[in-house]
Amino acid sequence: MxxxxxxxxxxxxxxxxxxxxxxxxxxxxxxxxxxxxxxxPSIDEILEASVDVPELTTNLADNSVVRLSLKIQTDSKEAAEELTKRDFQTKNLVIEQLSEMKKDDLNGKQGKATFESTIKTQINELMQDGEVQQVYITSYIIQ
Incomplete structure (x- = not known):
């Protein structure tokens, strides 16, 4: 029991x-x-930590012409300030990358995603304070 x-x-x-x-x-x-x-982060924090790359027009490798604008999102306001100072380097990287691409390379969602990823990686190699989290194509025309 x-x-x-x-x-x-x-x-x-x-x-x-x-x-x-x-x-x-x-x-x-x-x-x-x-x-x-x-x-x-809130959208206000994202905008505060983002930098606009004004419209660029350049030739592609196959003699097509592309015109695009970018918005680059960083992880902090300080990183955005550094990226603003590196504006000329950012534009140079974008132009160099586009000059190696053909019209077909930028077609479709995958082509644009690859371009954005490549630019993100290249800019992160330059950055000393913070890093790029996302690159957005905000306008895009190709002829």
Whole structure:
């Protein structure tokens, strides 16, 4: 009889500890999700950390002409200030990259994504404070 009582008490304690553990896990998981969601920058913060590259017109490798504008998003306001100072280097990288490409290289979503990724990588190699998070093509005409 005493063994049954002891076994029952042990099972109750074990189930209670397990339930407390599950509740703590769920609560901590939800808190982490809320913290991660609150760390996303607002659109105002994104704009503050972004730099516009004015419209550039240049020839492509196949003698086509492209005219485009870019917006470059950095990870901080300080990085955006540095990128603004490096405006001439940014324009040079864009022109160099475009001069190696053909009209077909820029066609479609994948072509533009590849171009944006390449520019992002090249600019990040120049940056000393912060880094580029995203490059956006804001206008684009090719002839």
């Amino acid at each position: 005493k063994k049954n009582k002891l076994l029952t008490i042990m099972l109750i304690i074990l189930v209670t500890i397990t339930l407390i553990g599950v509740v703590l896990f769920v609560v901590l998981t939800q808190l982490n999700k809320q913290t991660a969601a609150s760390e996303e």
